[in-house]
Amino acid sequence: MSTEFVTQMLPIRVVFGIGTLDHLGDEAAELGLDRVLVIASPSNAAAAQRAVALLGRRCAGRFDDVRQHVPETLVSDAVAAAQQADADGLVTVGGGSTTGLGKGVVHDLGLPLVAVPTTYAGSEMTAIFGVTGEHKRAAHDPRVAPQVVIYDPALTTSLPPSLSALSGGNALAHAVEATWMPQVSPTITHLAAEAVRALADALPRVVAAPDDLAARSDALYGAHVAALVLSWAGVGLHHKLCHVLGGTYRLDHAAAHTVLLPHVTAFVAPAVPDALAAIARALGTNTAAAGLHRLAQRLGAPTDLRTLGMPEESLDTAAQAAAASGGYAPRPVGVQDLRLLLDDAFAGRTPRSWETAPA
Numbered sequence: 489m490s491t492e493f494v495t496q497m498l499p500i501r502v503v504f505g506i507g508t509l510d511h512l513g514d515e516a517a518e519l520g521l522d523r524v525l526v527i528a529s530p531s532n533a534a535a536a537q538r539a540v541a542l543l544g545r546r547c548a549g550r551f552d553d554v555r556q557h558v559p560e561t562l563v564s565d566a567v568a569a570a571q572q573a574d575a576d577g578l579v580t581v582g583g584g585s586t587t588g589l590g591k592g593v594v595h596d597l598g599l600p601l602v603a604v605p606t607t608y609a610g611s612e613m614t615a616i617f618g619v620t621g622e623h624k625r626a627a628h629d630p631r632v633a634p635q636v637v638i639y640d641p642a643l644t645t646s647l648p649p650s651l652s653a654l655s656g657g658n659a660l661a662h663a664v665e666a667t668w669m670p671q672v673s674p675t676i677t678h679l680a681a682e683a684v685r686a687l688a689d690a691l692p693r694v695v696a697a698p699d700d701l702a703a704r705s706d707a708l709y710g711a712h713v714a715a716l717v718l719s720w721a722g723v724g725l726h727h728k729l730c731h732v733l734g735g736t737y738r739l740d741h742a743a744a745h746t747v748l749l750p751h752v753t754a755f756v757a758p759a760v761p762d763a764l765a766a767i768a769r770a771l772g773t774n775t776a777a778a779g780l781h782r783l784a785q786r787l788g789a790p791t792d793l794r795t796l797g798m799p800e801e802s803l804d805t806a807a808q809a810a811a812a813s814g815g816y817a818p819r820p821v822g823v824q825d826l827r828l829l830l831d832d833a834f835a836g837r838t839p840r841s842w843e844t845a846p847a
């Protein structure tokens with residue numbers, strides 16, 4: 489059988505390795521930047537301070553008001569700060585919320601962006617940006633993608649074990665969902681399995697010893713590869729379900745990913761057996777869904793929606809909203825399917841086998 493696929497890749501320069509934050513000044517100079525605004529939250533204050541020092545005379549200011557879900561008003565404030573500083577470029581140091589704020593500013597002002605991620609969220613490799621007004625909405629615009637991404641695992645040792653496990657769950661979701669999207673290719677399937685292998689190997693070591701730089705490096709590498717396939721394949725039913733639950737019931741974004749992923753994987757498994765067999769092999773288990781569920785348990789991450797604060801009486805409405813969200817799945821999705829799936833996730837059951845369940 490011949491192989492055919494179309495993949496849109498982004499022109500991002502990736503600098504990866506322990507201590508690579510030291511390259512920041514050179515990378516900014518290479519981009520021709522002379523007035524850089526550094527965006528970082530207070531939880532990354534030490535790394536932000538180093539970024540300012542490394543930029544030296546090229547640093548034009550700092551913006552440290554970062555909030556989850558990138559509120560529109562905050563983007564306006566950051567745009568004003570960039571204009572006031574007469575910035576000709578941005579450096580973000582932080583997780584998905586910080587990168588997202590930087591992308592929001594880039595969308596308005598068209599400035600070059602150097603992203604320095606400090607979690608496993610993966611926004612740094614994509615052209616997707618989300619802002620929240622009345623509702624959270626995401627758009628795709630290649631101009632918001634960073635020019636340079638600096639991955640320095642040393643900056644992730646301060647991420648607490650529980651947040652590391654959840655953020656790792658978010659990265660796993662990027663890789664696993666990529667395998668069943670319409671844009672899938674042999675490259676994506678191969679790299680998604682590689683991301684899952686690296687994350688499943690590294691995350692238990694990270695949780696056991698948060699200062700272990702080798703484990704941090706392996707986990708960040710896995711998250712980078714997961715983000716790469718996310719940017720190529722896009723997102724479907726699993727991410728839509730997480731956004732419905734996160735947006736409407738205020739469940740934590742990364743925790744919702746961790747709880748739901750095994751159940752959505754079990755649901756789609758009959759339609760994509762080969763791709764998920766590769767993921768199961770990467771996890772060292774018989775099925776991908778069971779392996780993901782077991783990994784979450786091993787990491788001490790939540791495995792049920794009840795713990796995350798999902799109201800049981802809202803499961804029917806959530807199933808209807810998720811069905812209406814139109815997230816892609818490689819098999820037909822009915823409200824009844826989603827209601828069963830949510831019931832399993834709510835109770836924290838082992839993912840069911842869907843071969844015999846109604847489609």
Ligand code: NAD
Pocket residue numbers: 529531532555556557558582583584585586588606607608609610611612614615616617618643644645646647648651655658741742
């Ligand atoms: P986050 O950026 O909100 O960070 C979570 C918490 O960890 C925050 O309190 C932050 O201050 C703290 N933190 C970050 N790095 C730290 C470190 N090294 N040490 C100590 N504390 C640290 O959350 P996140 O999970 O990184 O990102 C989630 C957001 O990213 C969501 O809004 C999601 O929608 C978005 N996202 C976007 C894309 C995309 O392609 N656009 C992809 C993935 C996620």
